[in-house]
Amino acid sequence: MESSNTFFSFLLENLQQFMSYTSFANITWGHMAMICVGLAFIYLAIAKEYEPMLLVPIGFGIIIGNVPFFPGLQVGIYEQGSVMSYLYFGVSQGIYPPLIFLGIGAMTDFSALISNPKLLLIGAAAQLGIFGAYMVSLQLGFSPEEAGAIGIIGGADGPTAIFLSSKLAPNLMGAIAIAAYSYMALVPVIQPPIMKLLTTKKERLIRMKPPRQVSKLEKILFPIMGLLLTTFIVPSGMPLLGMLFFGNLLRESTVTKRLADTAKGPLIDIVTILIGVTVGASTQATTFLTTQSVMIFGLGAASFVVATFGGVMFVKIFNIFLKEGNKINPLIGNAGVSAVPDSARVSQVVGLEYDKTNHLLMHAMGPNVAGVIGSAVAAGILLSFLA
Amino acid sequence: MRMIVKRIALTVGFIIAGLIVSAQSAKDLRINEVLIKNTLNYEDNYGERSAWIEIFNSAYNKVNIGGCYLTDDISNPTKYRIPKNDPGTSIPTRYFVIFWADGKTTHGTFHLNFVLDSTSRVVALFEQDGKTLIDSVSLPDSKANISYARKEDGTGTWQEMVKTTPEATNTTIDEVSPGQKFAKADPFGIGMAMVAMSVVFIALILLYIFFKQFGLFNVRKQKEKIEAIAALEGKTIVHEEISGEVFAAISTALYLHETEQHDYESAILTINRAAKNYSPWSSKIYGLRQTPQKESLNTKLKR
Structure with a gap:
């Protein structure tokens, strides 16, 4: 009888301990709120098809990261030795973003840019959002490093945002990455009103010359010269720019098809899964739900607006100096923010609203890919000044 | 014409030589940190602790300190001549060397013929002519294992440093x-x-x-x-402008082709050349093992 009593008390004690380990015992309002955010991301991705490749892994990652647990069991992403912490190592040390850039390089056709290289300048002008957000963040009391990391959201480039924030402000990386990817998904909502506000009907109807055919030599030279000219000026942008142009050379050389296929296929898919899930999981309610995160979201939205403004206004000013027939439709200015290819798609959609036969997509791809180069250069500058 | 080319080549050569000579200037060297009482600090290659002087090359090119003079007495600028032919005297860009003020020149180039102690009041570095002062520092009363160092390498004001930084930058991470x-x-x-x-x-x-x-x-x-x-x-040649619609149509057709959504016209036979890229990784010739050959009876008999 006594032994059964001991057994039951032992069982009860273990059951109580087990209960204290369950998520029900550790859940907070913050966890529940974050799980709802994760579910919203998944809904947007599946039902609305907003950036599903990113929002599904991130959304699910948010849920994983916010399943409450008893600390010390080596399961959390911030717990040393946990599996999630090993996967997160690629994010915290900036390993995944260059690999993503390798894939982007292997996917990207720079022909539109090579055939009309003046579109490169739009990609530079649209980086205004980065530095606008940097200035405002400084005034809001963020440290210079944090301000630089927040500013890069305006580059509308997820891997670049993760890369820079992992170097400058690892504590804010979750919020910055989520903000960057969220706004990239919301590009079709954010950009059109600004584009319409800043342009006249006459400007929206500008027809651009079709791009010329680009030779193979030009396509091969582009990644080589692009790498040399940009990284000689900003060597700190090497991890991103080097991999971007390397991936593009794999594609354009046509003799490394298998490598290019791997870079733009399985490799980028694997890294996207890892980066998405771990960035999502890094948003644990305990570290994520702060006023700083709310401010970062606000600043991120503002930086997207400023970046779009910069791109569109630059084209308008640039047009003053261009001859009739060579003018650029300012509706492609928004594409300079990168967010490939969504912002170029926005140019196409808005352009078609005013002229059903004016296809701007291929023209918009020029500033779009220039924006990728521009934001990587800008990240390199911030890194060299602030790190 | 040949003369002109020769003259230009000579001029260019002289300019380059001049640039190299000027780039190697010892004027860019700075006394960067000095430790007088060394009881627990940095050890030399002989495992001995003694006073040390750190020299910093503030230039963005290599500078050879060989032939310059170090002294603890301004009235005797040529007290220790740094040997010229030691490769170690060539200081890389923005780098440091340590001289041990232990009076043991037999220990090598970087061991001075004088000793720094609490009575020492100055350390100075002179150029190869033994007259031109490059840099000097007046030493305060020193405490054991606390160095006297520039706040920033090569340029900053002098201060006492508890965390000494021999052969490393004085700008520590606490800054x-x-x-x-x-x-x-x-x-x-x-x-x-x-x-x-x-x-x-x-x-x-x-x-x-x-x-x-x-x-x-x-x-x-x-x-x-x-x-x-x-x-x-x-x-x-007729120059014809192609409309956006044509490009859009071609792009759509290509997209459909690439995503294999075009093959519903079953009557059309499409022949594609199947090209298999050669790779030594998949080649049997380079296989690790030879495929076993069946030996015929005749072959065996021939053997």
């Missing part, structure tokens, strides 16, 4: 971060925005200029080629 320094000089971020935007523009303008010029050259070459072919065949 202000580069970001904070930047924000102090540029609290509103306007300078950063202007500089960074300019750099982004410069990088992309350079790309623009290169591909604009290369594109023009390419177009001209293509045009010449087409004109030459047309002239040979006696045809006239």
Whole structure:
């Protein structure tokens, strides 16, 4: 009888301990709120098809990261030795973003840019959002490093945002990455009103010359010269720019098809899964739900607006100096923010609203890919000044 | 003509030689840190602790300190001549060397013939002529294992340092971060925005200029080629502008083709050349094992 009593008390004690380990015992309002955010991301991705490749892994990652647990069991992403912490190592040390850039390089056709290289300048002008957000963040009391990391959201480039924030402000990386990817998904909502506000009907109807055919030599030279000219000026942008142009050379050389296929296929898919899930999981309610995160979201939205403004206004000013027939439709200015290819798609959609036969997509791809180069250069500058 | 080329080559040679000589100037050397009472600090290669003097090369090129003089007495500038032929005296860009003031010159080039102690009041570095002063420092009363160092390498004011940094930068991690320094000089971020935007523009303008010029050259070459072919065949070239719709139609067709959504016309037979890229990884010739050969009875008999 006594032994059964001991057994039951032992069982009860273990059951109580087990209960204290369950998520029900550790859940907070913050966890529940974050799980709802994760579910919203998944809904947007599946039902609305907003950036599903990113929002599904991130959304699910948010849920994983916010399943409450008893600390010390080596399961959390911030717990040393946990599996999630090993996967997160690629994010915290900036390993995944260059690999993503390798894939982007292997996917990207720079022909539109090579055939009309003046579109490169739009990609530079649209980086205004980065530095606008940097200035405002400084005034809001963020440290210079944090301000630089927040500013890069305006580059509308997820891997670049993760890369820079992992170097400058690892504590804010979750919020910055989520903000960057969220706004990239919301590009079709954010950009059109600004584009319409800043342009006249006459400007929206500008027809651009079709791009010329680009030779193979030009396509091969582009990644080589692009790498040399940009990284000689900003060597700190090497991890991103080097991999971007390397991936593009794999594609354009046509003799490394298998490598290019791997870079733009399985490799980028694997890294996207890892980066998405771990960035999502890094948003644990305990570290994520702060006023700083709310401010970062606000600043991120503002930086997207400023970046779009910069791109569109630059084209308008640039047009003053261009001859009739060579003018650029300012509706492609928004594409300079990168967010490939969504912002170029926005140019196409808005352009078609005013002229059903004016296809701007291929023209918009020029500033779009220039924006990728521009934001990587800008990240390199911030890194060299602030790190 | 040959004479002119020779003269130009000579002039260029002299200029380059001059630049190299001036780049090697010992004037860029600075006394960077001095420790007098060394009881627990840095050890030399003989495992001995003694006073040390750190010299910093503030230039962005190598500088050879060989032939210069170190002294603890300004009235005797040529007290210790640093040997010239030791490769170790060539100090790399923004790097440091340590001299041991232990009076044991038999221990090597970097061991001085004088000893620094509590009575020492100065350390000075003179040029190879033994007259021109490069740098000097007046030493305060020193405490054991606390060095006297510049706040910033080569330029800063002197201060006592508890955390000594022999053969390393004096700017320790406890100092202000580069970001904070930047924000102090540029609290509103306007300078950063202007500089960074300019750099982004410069990088992309350079790309623009290169591909604009290369594109023009390419177009001209293509045009010449087409004109030459047309002239040979006696045809006239008609420049026709292709509309956006045509491009859109071609793009759509290509997309459908690439995603294999075009093959519903079953009557059309499409023959694609199946090209298999050769790779030594998949080649049997380079296989690790030879395929076993069946030996016929005749072969065995022949053996």
